[in-house]
Structure formats: structure tokens, C-alpha cells
Amino acid sequence: MAPVLFRAGCPDCRERFELAASALRLAIGASSRTTFYSFTCPECGVAVRKPAGSGSWNC
Numbered sequence: 001m002a003p004v005l006f007r008a009g010c011p012d013c014r015e016r017f018e019l020a021a022s023a024l025r026l027a028i029g030a031s032s033r034t035t036f037y038s039f040t041c042p043e044c045g046v047a048v049r050k051p052a053g054s055g056s057w058n059c
């Protein structure tokens with residue numbers, strides 16, 4: 001079975017890459033506005049946080 005990959009981009013170094021689901025952390029808030037995905041950029045190591053409801057996560 002192929003692992004599920006999420007396309008992500010780093011706002012800091014503008015690198016684009018794919019992350020395995022296990023590389024993502026989901027911080028669940030009370031609403032979609034306070035629910036975030038977070039990951040560490042594999043290129044520059046910056047911690048990136050994106051709102052889960054932003055629509056920028058297209059599988």
C-alpha cells in the first residue's frame with residue numbers, strides 16, 4: 001500500500017515537498033479556525049503551521 005502523501009510548501013524557503021501523514025501533526029481546536037497542521041520543513045527546518053480549513057492542503 002502506498003503511503004498517503006500531503007503536498008506542502010514552506011513559506012520560509014519556498015521549497016515544495018511531499019510529506020507522509022506521519023510527518024504531520026494535527027492540533028485540533030474547537031473549530032476549523034483553530035485547528036492546525038504543523039510540520040517541520042525538511043529543507044530549512046522551520047516550523048510551519050497551517051490552518052486545516054484554509055483549503056491549501058490538496059491531496
Ligand SMILES: [Zn+2]
Pocket residue numbers: 010011012013014015041042043044045046
Ligand atoms: Zn523551508
